[in-house]
Amino acid sequence: MNKYFVSAFVTGLIFGIGLLVSGMANPDKVLSFLDLAGAWDPSLAFVMGGAIVVGVIAFTFVRGRTHSLLGAPLKLPTKKDLDSRLIMGSLGFGIGWGLAGFCPGPALVAFGAGEMKAIVFVVAMLAGMGIFELLERRPKATA
Amino acid sequence: MTIDWAAFTPWAALGGGVLIGIAAAMFILINGRIAGISGILGGLLTPQKGDILWRALFIGGMVLAPSAWLLFADLPTIQIDADYPLLIIAGLLVGISTRYGAGCTSGHGVCGISRMSPRSIVATLSFMATGFITVFVVRHVIGA
Numbered sequence: 578m579n580k581y582f583v584s585a586f587v588t589g590l591i592f593g594i595g596l597l598v599s600g601m602a603n604p605d606k607v608l609s610f611l612d613l614a615g616a617w618d619p620s621l622a623f624v625m626g627g628a629i630v631v632g633v634i635a636f637t638f639v640r641g642r643t644h645s646l647l648g649a650p651l652k653l654p655t656k657k658d659l660d661s662r663l664i665m666g667s668l669g670f671g672i673g674w675g676l677a678g679f680c681p682g683p684a685l686v687a688f689g690a691g692e693m694k695a696i697v698f699v700v701a702m703l704a705g706m707g708i709f710e711l712l713e714r715r716p717k718a719t720a
Numbered sequence: 721m722t723i724d725w726a727a728f729t730p731w732a733a734l735g736g737g738v739l740i741g742i743a744a745a746m747f748i749l750i751n752g753r754i755a756g757i758s759g760i761l762g763g764l765l766t767p768q769k770g771d772i773l774w775r776a777l778f779i780g781g782m783v784l785a786p787s788a789w790l791l792f793a794d795l796p797t798i799q800i801d802a803d804y805p806l807l808i809i810a811g812l813l814v815g816i817s818t819r820y821g822a823g824c825t826s827g828h829g830v831c832g833i834s835r836m837s838p839r840s841i842v843a844t845l846s847f848m849a850t851g852f853i854t855v856f857v858v859r860h861v862i863g864a
Contacts, residue, residue, distance in 0.1 A: 584750040585774040589781020590788060592743035592755060592826075597789055597796055599736020600729060605799035609727055611855040616724035620733040625829060627737025628744065632834025635745030640835075645752035652753050653835070656822070659842050666821020667828070671847035673813030675854025677802045680825040681757040681818060682782065684811075687798050689783035694800040698811040705815020706762045 580647055593686045599624040602686040604678025611675055744831050747778075756827020757782070758818035821847075 593602075600606040601624055609618035643651055674680050679687070679698050687695030747755040751774065760775050786795055802810065818824040821843055823832065828847075832840020 581751050582773055582777050584746060586777040586781040588743045588747045588751070588755060589778040589783075590785055591739055591746070591781075592757075593782040593785025594789060595736045595739030595741075595743060596782075597736070597785060598739060599733050600796070601736065603796065603798050605797070605801060606727070608801070608855055609724060611851045612859055613721055613852055614856055614860050615722075616727070617721050618724045618727040620727070620729050623730050623733035624737035624740065625833075627734040628741035628830045629737075629834050631738055631741025632744050632830055635741075635748055636831070636835035639748055646749050647751075649750070649752035651748070654754065654822075654832075654837065654839070656839060659839060663821050663839055663843055664846055666817045666819070667823075667843040667846035668821075668850045669813055669817030670821055670824060671850030671852075672854045673810040673817060674825075674847060675851040676813070676858065677807050677810035678800070679807075679810065679814065681761060681814065682824070682826050684814075685757065685761070685779060685782045686785055687800070690786035690795055690798055692798055692800060694802070694804070694807055695798070697804055698800075698807045698814075701808045701811025702815040703761075703765070705812040705817075706758075706765055706819050707815075708812070709762070709816045709819040710765055 581649060584647075592682065593689065595628075596683050596686045599627075602683045602690075604683070604687075607678040607680075607683070608675075611678075740826075740830060741834075744826070744834070748831070754827055754831045756823050756831060758814075758824040759822070759827055762819050 596602045600620055606618060607621065609616065610621035639651060645651060677698060681702065684695055684698050684702060688699045744755040747753055760778050763771065764775050764779070789795060823840065823843055828840040828843040833844060
């Protein structure tokens, strides 16, 4: 089982280094990509492109399989419906992303770089996730 | 639209993107899981037995990436212009929304599109759209 834990750590490390190399860990660069009407920096489209080309190969390989190469059960999302939670959540995420230039991965990397503003963002993000859990578990009110 | 050629870094972006793709590929091929950061992090807030260590190690790897980088080179620029109140509002919004919408740029954007999930494609188009609109409103309607 140790291999899975080593792999989890190494994967996180490579992911974080990828965010640093690509420029995604820098909110100023992210916002320059999102600013279509300003001096637009298209770089982040290349980040997505590079990641997806590799991703397509891996996810095509696992299609139809039930276990990973080391025998772990494959946990793929099973939901198929385009519900309002998916869309409202994604729309809300985009607003937060556009306000600060941080999405969760890059925020963790900037947090690790010791940036005080990233530490504050990550704490607020964790608080937001905690609020979500509380709302989820609140007993549904009967009207 | 004017392209900022001076800031444009296609090779670094592509190289970094390939590394992110390799991480996502490793995680599904070895651990059998989607490398979705908001989901991995959020799962730590409602700890399930046997489901904590891999999440903590993955997040630990991400947080330690800058320290590993510093062994070899100076860190790239991390410029955060937002002030503290804005960072708190944005953080809360990102935290609640990524859990409500079941994913962020990594889970929906990278992994979801790679496995051609219609849900993730819709999610990615949705957050890209409001990301573009938000920056437009902040910079060109309200701001500067």
